[in-house]
Amino acid sequence: MHAQQRSVRNRETLSIIGVRPVVRLLILLFTSDIAAPVGLNGDIYSDRAIPSTNLDLHFAHCSRNLEKCKICEDMVPRKFAEEHFLSTHAPVACSLCSETMEREILAVHRGENCPKRIVTCEYCEFPLPAIDLFEHQEVCGNRTELCHLCSRYIRLRERDVHESRCNGIINNVAESSRNTHTAERDRGPPRRQPQEFSKKRLLFTIAITGIAVLLGSLLFQRKV
Numbered sequence: 001m002h003a004q005q006r007s008v009r010n011r012e013t014l015s016i017i018g019v020r021p022v023v024r025l026l027i028l029l030f031t032s033d034i035a036a037p038v039g040l041n042g043d044i045y046s047d048r049a050i051p052s053t054n055l056d057l058h059f060a061h062c063s064r065n066l067e068k069c070k071i072c073e074d075m076v077p078r079k080f081a082e083e084h085f086l087s088t089h090a091p092v093a094c095s096l097c098s099e100t101m102e103r104e105i106l107a108v109h110r111g112e113n114c115p116k117r118i119v120t121c122e123y124c125e126f127p128l129p130a131i132d133l134f135e136h137q138e139v140c141g142n143r144t145e146l147c148h149l150c151s152r153y154i155r156l157r158e159r160d161v162h163e164s165r166c167n168g169i170i171n172n173v174a175e176s177s178r179n180t181h182t183a184e185r186d187r188g189p190p191r192r193q194p195q196e197f198s199k200k201r202l203l204f205t206i207a208i209t210g211i212a213v214l215l216g217s218l219l220f221q222r223k224v
């Protein structure tokens with residue numbers, strides 16, 4: 001009789017102080033007359049060891065108030081089951097491209113797969129959406145820069161390979177061509193040379209002049 005009263009008092013005390021299930025189990029084992037293999041049973045709802053005398057009551061309480069999540073298998077209060085699903089497992093939309101996906105892969109999507117994530121051009125380091133990167137680099141990579149070692153103009157897409165192989169030897173053909181263009185630009189456009197008169201044109205001019213003089217003389221004599 002005294003042992004039963006002591007066991008009841010111990011269970012009431014444990015329910016008040018709310019100790020952890022493992023600690024509660026140890027206290028019950030050492031302070032009650034209930035044998036562990038016979039008197040304790042597992043609760044399928046809360047995964048706790050429950051004294052046999054309280055199992056039915058505890059089972060009814062858990063089945064009425066708790067629900068196991070079908071995704072993570074956590075026990076959650078039944079009235080918060082929907083809230084738990086929405087906040088933890090419900091599909092979410094990417095804020096950049098509006099694609100809907102599982103919450104667990106959202107971070108990977110935004111960092112690696114989202115077509116509207118911001119990336120930088122490998123040639124000019126300009127930030128732009130990933131969906132536009134290929135077209136931008138096709139144009140940007142064809143721009144040229146002057147190599148200060150060999151004085152050649154190199155396309156940006158070939159710059160790294162060129163720098164690893166460039167030996168600093170100046171391209172004489174390219175240098176000569178540039179010097180020629182520079183000299184022509186400094187001199188300006190070539191001046192037009194005066195055209196030489198041909199002999200026939202000179203004789204024709206003399207003949208016309210002679211005829212004009214002769215006619216003038218005749219007219220002058222008539223007036224006199």
